[in-house]
Amino acid sequence: MPYRVVIGNNKGGSGKTATTVNLAAALAEASHRVLVVDMDPQANASRRLGRPFDPAEPVATTAEVVKAGADQEGVAAAAVVACGWDGTYAEHIDLIPSRFDLENRVSEAGVLGAVGRLYTALSGVDDDYDVTLIDCPPSLGHLTQLGMAAATHALCTVEPEFDGVDGAVRFRDFIAKHGPSLRQPGAAAELRMAGFVVTRVRSQMTAHSYQIEGLPDLFGDLLWSPQIPERAAIKDAADIPTSLRTLGTGPAREMAAVFAELAKQLLAVQR
Template identity: 55%
Template sequence: MRIAVCQNKGGSGKSAMVVNLAAALAEAGELVDVADVDPQGNASRRLAARPAADQMTISEAIKCDALGAARDAYVPCGWGGVYSERIRVLPARFELENRISEAGTVGAVKRLKRALAGCDDRRITLLDCPPSLGHLTQLAMVAADVVLIVAEPEFDGIEGAVRVLNFVRDHADDLNNPRLRVAGVVPSRVRSGLGVHDFQIAGLDECFPGLVWAPHIRERAVVKAAADSVAPLRSLRTAPAREVAEDFDKLAAQVRKLMEVAA
């Protein structure tokens, strides 16, 4: 199953969602691929999967426009242990920006799907999309089975999430992926006791009926600490790190249920 993790606003915690969800799934015994479709390459860096200068990346795999072109571009997660055994990364460099200029080329939006063909069978693939609905995100949506939206509970974050939801509903056919759907909306970077967050959380079910996942991912310093130290949350060995990791375990269980339904 391929899951495009999306938001039309930056700073929503989207890459943190991808990285920590991948870790939780790997801890649960799943094989996970992370396809970094964001030229910033944050997911690649946080998973310690920075490619060598002469190494193929997702950009070159897309450019090849060939079935299975991504096969030789994967690198293992650099965290060691079960993470390196179970998580592979299709890494990105800033050169991925070059693919945007191909948006007007006939059929270019299908190139990532072609590149992944036959490469990620029997795995969960999380596609970390840039904070836009442009060509790179559309590449991911064409390749994906479902979309997972990450939404910071503030006006701009909710608006960005609504734009993603509407885009999928209005343009799945245009992307030649008519079965594409939004599987869930995960509130992230939630701060307890902050009035604007409490207000937006209270209205989420009305904005996204039947789509809001729990638990909500709280804004905790340990998430940033793990990202900065290029390490999994559980390696920090603190109570807050364990609490957030357990929240991601529960989200991972929902992803596994999606797989069971799709099977």
């Protein structure tokens, strides 16, 4: 079974996509092969990896992949593209991009078995990757559940403020409660939590320090370090878009090193 990690939090803007994209970059820099699956109709991961949707040259996206996953095992292979960054990134990071009309799949939520469509579509597609990262929208609805049903592990981003921690707890509890029923035929095990990554940390903010103090009690050994600070370099790299190493400033290199450490933890998760 491939190592598939669904990245979520029931709170918007908690750094899910920043974590997905920069972990993919760090893994590529260490010569690992990564598949990024964009399950967010906002398609932020697709754009940041250099593959914005272009109406002049439409490509298959997770919208079509999930639809065809109703009955076609492995159909996601037809939608895999190299990321739009250069060099080692293009060689090591592949992407199944998203588009705004992925939202249309939500109407299938009530269809029996529909939650397994990404799992079916990815079957056999990512066997040769070291990690598949699935970026999710900030909800626990159908699109996130498609990601959960396809994944072996879940990673939660935690922005250390009240609502960010609350969203992380809901994500964790949802998996504990519904993970067993999301398990697909042939899956080796139920979805397991891989870890919690603290993101967008503003160390000078009392509210953040206060929330961070409480995190070990909530998440215990699953709390990863280092934490990801709030830094302009992360936003700049996302906006350009490029990798932190390519951006190349001192602060960007510092942040790339943070993601390199987190990538090691991702690879060290027991499978």
